[in-house]
Amino acid sequence: MTNKSINESSRLSSLEKRNMEERIYLLEQRLLEAEAEINRKDQMLIKQSRQADMGEMINNIAHQWRQPLNNLGLLIQNMQLMQEIGELTPDILRGDCREAMEIIFFMSRTIEDFRDFFRQDKEKKAFLINEVISKTLNFISATLENSSIKVEVDASGDVTAIGYQNEYFQVLLNIIANARDVLVEKKPTSPLIRISIANEGDSSVVKIRDNGGGIPAEVIPRIFDSYFTTKGHGKGTGIGLYMSKVIIEKNCGGRLSAYNVDDGVEFRIEV
Numbered sequence: 001m002t003n004k005s006i007n008e009s010s011r012l013s014s015l016e017k018r019n020m021e022e023r024i025y026l027l028e029q030r031l032l033e034a035e036a037e038i039n040r041k042d043q044m045l046i047k048q049s050r051q052a053d054m055g056e057m058i059n060n061i062a063h064q065w066r067q068p069l070n071n072l073g074l075l076i077q078n079m080q081l082m083q084e085i086g087e088l089t090p091d092i093l094r095g096d097c098r099e100a101m102e103i104i105f106f107m108s109r110t111i112e113d114f115r116d117f118f119r120q121d122k123e124k125k126a127f128l129i130n131e132v133i134s135k136t137l138n139f140i141s142a143t144l145e146n147s148s149i150k151v152e153v154d155a156s157g158d159v160t161a162i163g164y165q166n167e168y169f170q171v172l173l174n175i176i177a178n179a180r181d182v183l184v185e186k187k188p189t190s191p192l193i194r195i196s197i198a199n200e201g202d203s204s205v206v207k208i209r210d211n212g213g214g215i216p217a218e219v220i221p222r223i224f225d226s227y228f229t230t231k232g233h234g235k236g237t238g239i240g241l242y243m244s245k246v247i248i249e250k251n252c253g254g255r256l257s258a259y260n261v262d263d264g265v266e267f268r269i270e271v
Contacts, residue, residue, distance in 0.1 A: 061110055071103055127162075132168055133153065140180070144180060161271040183210055186213050188263070195207070210265055215258070225242060226242040255270045
């Protein structure tokens, strides 16, 4: 091969190399742009999900406060009546005031829980799953009781997980609220939500089961898709379960799944 041929071959090789480098660079840029777009959409969905959850939380606060407000009204009326008939003794006044303050403390604690829910966790920490489930059930208890839904909790000791506690709370609230809505719609004879908490190997496992009749087999693969909902128009956003899966699998490195069991559906949260 002549020197001229060698030089031409070398130039072609350098050109091909530059072209290849440019293609790789463009591909990397496209991948970065695609990743940024996915993250942007996830952040938008997180915001929409939290707005939807805010509506759920306000609804729960309304239910939680209705009875205490009625009780406060009765206490005030009772003190006024007792005063008018001359039977408002210091002991009765102290007792009614003590009961009124307990009611006010309960309502104040509800607001604190609401505020804590919207406080962003800055870093992953160990937290007790039993306590988060108890907190979630306390928050939604009024709407469950109003719908005559029984809740059973089976815990094999204290179970700990590492992650973002408020986000885990959000997942529990979404799943339990969905189970409530299904039971209200399907109206089984004895509506029930059963929650089990356990350690399996190095993971924490929470199972949430309802007896609302299950999900059609062709629908189950889609329930975690964004904007997919089986609820009627205006009754669901279709982002709650999607964001729950993102939180558990992307943010916590765990796994969220759902499947039909007996006469209902069971969600399994593994972290």
